[in-house]
Amino acid sequence: MSEKTEVDLxxxxxxxxxxxxxxxxxxxxxxxxxxxxxxIGKLKIVKKQGKADVSFTLNEDLTSLSALGEKAASVRAPxxxxxxxxxxxGQTLAVFTETSADKISLEGMVVQRAECRPAVNENxxxxxxxxxxxxxxPQRLTEQMDRAVTNNFKPVANHVANVEYExxxxxxxxxVRADRQQVMDMLFSAFEKHQYYxxxxxxxxxxxxxxxxxEILREIGVYNAKGTHxxxxxxxxxxxxxxxxxxxxxxx
Amino acid sequence: MASLGGSSSSSTEYIxxxxxxxxxxxxxxxxxxxxxxxxxxxxxxxxxxxMSNRRMYGVEETxxxxxxxxxxxxxxxxxxxxxxxxxxxxxxxxxxxWILKVNGKAGKRFKGTKxxxxxxxxxxxxxxxxxxxxxxxxxxxxxxxxxxxxxxxTLTAEEAEEEWGRRNKVVNHFSIMLQRxxxxxxxxxxxxxxxGEKGGKKKKKKGGRGGDLRIxxxxxDLELSSDESDSSGGEDGDSKxxxxxxxxxxxGKKKKKKxxSDSEANEDSDDGDFEGLEVDYMSDxxxxxxxxxxxxxxxxxxxxxxxxxxxxESEEESEEEKQNEEEGKEEEEEEEGKKTPVQTKKKxxxxxxxxxSEDSDIDGEAASALFxxxxxxxxxxxxxxxxxxxxxxxxxxxxxxxxxxxxxxLRAAASKLEQGKRHVVxxxxxxxxxxxxxxxxxxMAVTTQSPAPSGKSTPQPPSGKSTPxxxxxxxxxxxxxxxxxxxxxxxxxxxxxxxxxxxxLSSEQTVNVLAQILKRLNPERxxxxxxxxxxxxx
Numbered sequence: 044m045s046e047k048t049e050v051d052l053x054x055x056x057x058x059x060x061x062x063x064x065x066x067x068x069x070x071x072x073x074x075x076x077x078x079x080x081x082x083i084g085k086l087k088i089v090k091k092q093g094k095a096d097v098s099f100t101l102n103e104d105l106t107s108l109s110a111l112g113e114k115a116a117s118v119r120a121p122x123x124x125x126x127x128x129x130x131x132x133g134q135t136l137a138v139f140t141e142t143s144a145d146k147i148s149l150e151g152m153v154v155q156r157a158e159c160r161p162a163v164n165e166n167x168x169x170x171x172x173x174x175x176x177x178x179x180x181p182q183r184l185t186e187q188m189d190r191a192v193t194n195n196f197k198p199v200a201n202h203v204a205n206v207e208y209e210x211x212x213x214x215x216x217x218x219v220r221a222d223r224q225q226v227m228d229m230l231f232s233a234f235e236k237h238q239y240y241x242x243x244x245x246x247x248x249x250x251x252x253x254x255x256x257x258e259i260l261r262e263i264g265v266y267n268a269k270g271t272h273x274x275x276x277x278x279x280x281x282x283x284x285x286x287x288x289x290x291x292x293x294x295x
Numbered sequence: 296m297a298s299l300g301g302s303s304s305s306s307t308e309y310i311x312x313x314x315x316x317x318x319x320x321x322x323x324x325x326x327x328x329x330x331x332x333x334x335x336x337x338x339x340x341x342x343x344x345x346m347s348n349r350r351m352y353g354v355e356e357t358x359x360x361x362x363x364x365x366x367x368x369x370x371x372x373x374x375x376x377x378x379x380x381x382x383x384x385x386x387x388x389x390x391x392x393w394i395l396k397v398n399g400k401a402g403k404r405f406k407g408t409k410x411x412x413x414x415x416x417x418x419x420x421x422x423x424x425x426x427x428x429x430x431x432x433x434x435x436x437x438x439x440x441x442x443x444x445x446x447x448x449t450l451t452a453e454e455a456e457e458e459w460g461r462r463n464k465v466v467n468h469f470s471i472m473l474q475r476x477x478x479x480x481x482x483x484x485x486x487x488x489x490x491g492e493k494g495g496k497k498k499k500k501k502g503g504r505g506g507d508l509r510i511x512x513x514x515x516d517l518e519l520s521s522d523e524s525d526s527s528g529g530e531d532g533d534s535k536x537x538x539x540x541x542x543x544x545x546x547g548k549k550k551k552k553k554x555x556s557d558s559e560a561n562e563d564s565d566d567g568d569f570e571g572l573e574v575d576y577m578s579d580x581x582x583x584x585x586x587x588x589x590x591x592x593x594x595x596x597x598x599x600x601x602x603x604x605x606x607x608e609s610e611e612e613s614e615e616e617k618q619n620e621e622e623g624k625e626e627e628e629e630e631e632g633k634k635t636p637v638q639t640k641k642k643x644x645x646x647x648x649x650x651x652s653e654d655s656d657i658d659g660e661a662a663s664a665l666f667x668x669x670x671x672x673x674x675x676x677x678x679x680x681x682x683x684x685x686x687x688x689x690x691x692x693x694x695x696x697x698x699x700x701x702x703x704x705l706r707a708a709a710s711k712l713e714q715g716k717r718h719v720v721x722x723x724x725x726x727x728x729x730x731x732x733x734x735x736x737x738x739m740a741v742t743t744q745s746p747a748p749s750g751k752s753t754p755q756p757p758s759g760k761s762t763p764x765x766x767x768x769x770x771x772x773x774x775x776x777x778x779x780x781x782x783x784x785x786x787x788x789x790x791x792x793x794x795x796x797x798x799x800l801s802s803e804q805t806v807n808v809l810a811q812i813l814k815r816l817n818p819e820r821x822x823x824x825x826x827x828x829x830x831x832x833x
Contacts, residue, residue, distance in 0.1 A: 047343045049339075062423075241367075
């Protein structure tokens with residue numbers, strides 16, 4: 044059904060190299076809070092006799108944590124994060140993007156894999172402690188209830204709900220018979236929406252007494268006792284105009 | 296980008312940015328190293344989501360719109376599902392696998408399944424270097440592992456199991472796939488959907504195919520002429536090749552298929568396999584011999600299809616078998632059907648009646664009239680020939696006899712009684728009278744009959760009291776007088792004397808007649824034992 048989206052292979056052709064970096068959760072959260080141009084920090088690469096040390100420094104303004112609640116105010120996110128570099132290994136990792144318009148394009152190939160680690164210091168330890176506290180809190184809690192749950196009920200002359208229901212019914216009063224033609228029109232428009240109706244639903248729709256409604260229905264409709272649509276009413280074939288979901292005005 | 300000096304090290308700093316509001320969603324496409332995938336070598340690629348799992352999860356959407364839908368169906372279905380605790384997992388398009396086709400139709404195909412748990416505890420970012428030297432970091436939305444899809448033919452699970460069992464015996468491994476290819480060819484190109492549904496059926500039917508071939512052929516012949524569409528049941532696979540290449544070929548293919556299928560895992564046809572099969576009746580002798588005999592005799596005579604009358608007749612036939620032969624003979628003679636012929640027949644019958652033990656014209660006439668009514672259907676074997684033909688000839692114009700035949704059973708019973716009576720009573724005149732009256736009364740119900748006999752016979756029972764009948768069973772004034780002279784009797788006693796069986800009158804009639812007689816006689820009354828007795832003195 045869906046046409047295959049042509050993949051834009053410019054990235055692959057150019058052999059654009061990208062880095063795949065694994066970043067800790069808290070850091071990712073901080074990055075999401077970036078403002079303006081989206082600057083989050085600085086990446087420092089030191090090349091020392093063939094080896095490269097990469098480290099990332101988080102911007103000052105992004106160090107304040109708010110995700111963990113009140114306690115977080117005292118703790119700050121660590122700023123230094125050395126990167127651990129890995130080779131891609133056997134895997135061929137490509138990066139592709141999908142736009143909201145369902146356009147797929149290949150961005151490039153992964154040439155380096157890295158892990159962003161926080162520098163181990165006091166600050167970080169505090170942060171971790173906080174995190175552990177949050178995560179060790181049990182999800183289920185035991186509360187004391189003020190009233191016990193029981194299935195024993197005192198006998199009641201008439202339930203509250205029942206009383207209200209009866210009052211409501213009385214207020215509505217009996218259903219009045221409307222003009223026959225009117226009712227038929229109502230029925231036709233109802234059957235335009237659905238093919239099969241239960242008698243109860245029809246009563247609800249038309250607000251007519253059951254006997255009167257049945258009379259009219261016998262004129263224009265037929266009752267399905269068996270079959271898939273068990274005990275439902277539908278219009279007689281000559282009145283029907285169903286065409287694969289299209290609505291038509293039915294003849295009278 | 297600031298570069299700091301250092302003796303043997305050089306460090307550079309780059310700004311890292313996380314761009315906001317990008318509409319692009321980044322995902323990883325991971326290939327296996329063994330596949331040796333080189334993306335740069337791709338000339339053209341197409342990718343789309345694999346939606347084949349939709350029906351597993353998604354509710355089969357019945358037609359929206361008016362036709363076929365019920366009011367409130369959705370709500371009811373939902374409520375039902377909740378009640379049973381059925382939890383249907385949503386079909387998320389995001390989580391569906393990808394299908395990647397590289398270099399067009401002839402190129403490679405990959406299926407990319409989403410890897411779970413990637414973004415749970417840590418986030419992946421893609422760092423790309425921009426032209427201005429800064430890095431841009433994009434979060435990774437999903438990780439898909441792409442595996443190449445086999446284009447060559449493979450064995451299905453069942454086939455594979457079977458081959459595994461024969462691995463020690465099979466030397467020529469190339470033939471395995473060759474066979475399968477041949478089988479596929481037979482089944483036709485557009486077999487995909489049917490394979491699944493028919494596969495099971497075919498396997499079952501193949502076991503029974505040998506015995507069923509004959510029957511299925513017939514069905515197939517019919518099928519071919521009537522409708523082109525595939526029908527369920529054993530003809531499935533057969534009809535298809537047949538349509539392509541005629542009956543002979545079809546049969547040949549069937550056999551081939553059978554052979555081919557032998558190499559597959561087949562069910563042996565067990566005992567119960569043929570139980571439910573429907574067989575034509577052509578070979579079955581189900582009707583009783585007698586019926587068959589009768590039917591055949593009749594059908595031999597006439598090629599005319601049996602009407603309802605004749606059918607009912609044949610029913611009656613068996614019933615009437617108990618009747619006397621003589622009556623049968625009478626019937627045959629009578630059988631000409633119309634009312635006037637009826638009467639002439641009656642005359643004839645009266646002569647024929649001489650065969651019977653009791654002879655009297657009236658009796659004979661009445662009897663014949665009644666018998667004619669009753670006897671229309673029944674036939675002896677011998678007489679059937681003529682009777683049958685004459686009957687069929689007369690069939691169209693005999694409503695009277697029709698009605699008679701329908702009430703035949705009653706008549707049969709009545710006539711039996713009569714016969715019994717006839718034999719018992721003897722040849723006196725009382726019997727004919729009795730019989731006549733009895734017959735008349737019994738023929739009351741048959742409207743068409745009553746005119747005939749009544750026309751013939753002497754006055755009706757109500758007027759029977761003035762009839763010069765000589766039976767002492769008759770309810771006559773004379774008889775009553777005799778009784779009352781002898782001894783006083785109550786009305787009950789009198790009634791007992793004139794039993795309805797013997798006088799042929801109904802109880803009501805008896806009462807009426809008796810009342811009239813008593814009025815005329817005006818007997819004297821005496822009260823004996825608190826009961827009113829009548830008596831007469833000479």
